[in-house]
Amino acid sequence: MDDLGRRPSGTPPYWQRGEQITWTYGRPGEPSWIYPMTVVRDDAELLATWLTVGTLGRVAIRADGRELRADPATVFTAPRKMVDRAFFAHHTLRLHEPGRPWSVLVFFDADTGDFVGWYCNIEDPHTRDESGTYTRDHVLDIWVDPDRTFHRKDEDELELAVEQGRYTAEEAAAITAVADEIEEVIKAWGPPFCDGWENYRP
Template sequence: MTATPGRPSGGPPYWSPGTQVWWRYRRPGWTPDEPEHVHPVTVVRDDADALVAWIAPGTPVALPVRPDGRKTRESPLEEMFTATRTQGFDTWFGNGNLRIAPTGRPWSVWVFWHDDGSLDGWYVNLEAPHTRDEHNVYSSDRVLDVEVEADRRHARKDEHELRAAVEQGRYTAAEAAAIEADAAAVEAIVEAWGSPFRDGWETFRPNPSWPLPGLPDDLRRTAPGTGRRA
């Protein structure tokens, strides 16, 4: 699985709380003429242990889409990882979410809330360990996820998509097995109720003075693009 650019997260210099950065997902082997996911976020905490960031509702985001505007999940499964994509744009949904990316771990934990402020649950996004440069944090989504309910029940999500990713050449069978092993490691942490689940992040509330961040200019210059295979 191809490494992401920049230096590894976890070392100084760190971003101060309130700093706005871009959280980017790029496919393995990504090149500059290809679309990517870009989420403008506000830093909550950044240190040797983890990067914690907030994406507010209504935040403008970038994402790969089909040339006709359909989102990836609207593509037939048999072409999900081979179909042509171009750069698309949208806004972040719901109530926003908090993201905790422990240093060196191949996943991040996203915390979601109901409209009344009560905890909806945690979503563990399996992804490449984060790297960064001055204004960006980079990763590559690894398809498989683990959903954790507010009552601590958990289940894997998108196992069928991981199988399709192997069939369509995104991953080898060995890489998929490594991703499944990462999911098992996450499940063990959940069952032991280890960090970051036990750390009280469900009580987090964003600073109301934080402005809504915007997308970087490089995306605006290149969109909508000519379309490349995913």
């Protein structure tokens, strides 16, 4: 247990399929993204949850009401506030292997339900309490197309995060090393990419 009474993900008791939990990004006491989602699987090897377009949650925006990326020069330093917002863009199956510093988001078209691609989100290994799972996003991401081609996203924002004091150069290098690790898993087509989750339907 940590100071907030949270235990590492992958440890019992596990949630049952169909239970509703929350998935929270942010520093302790400073959430930046909170959404309820439905448990698909939870055990020592994997947490899988489903998030439907239109689900109401809470996200951080600038205190003046603009989006965080409205001004790159202050994207990591501007005062923030939390607002209610319906989830949009894609239905999402979220997959986190306990202990890994990244999750894989499987995207499905909001209208047709067709598989769109994989989004690899670099983040802290998860901790949890009885109601949800907690992690912290680390800016850099990797997109994987259905044909398995891939590319990094937001490398420029990681540079800004260092310039604006969110990360040290050493921390940014560690985040980049995680991206290297993910790309090796993609090249080998290891879990969870090889597990058929793109065929999942709720």
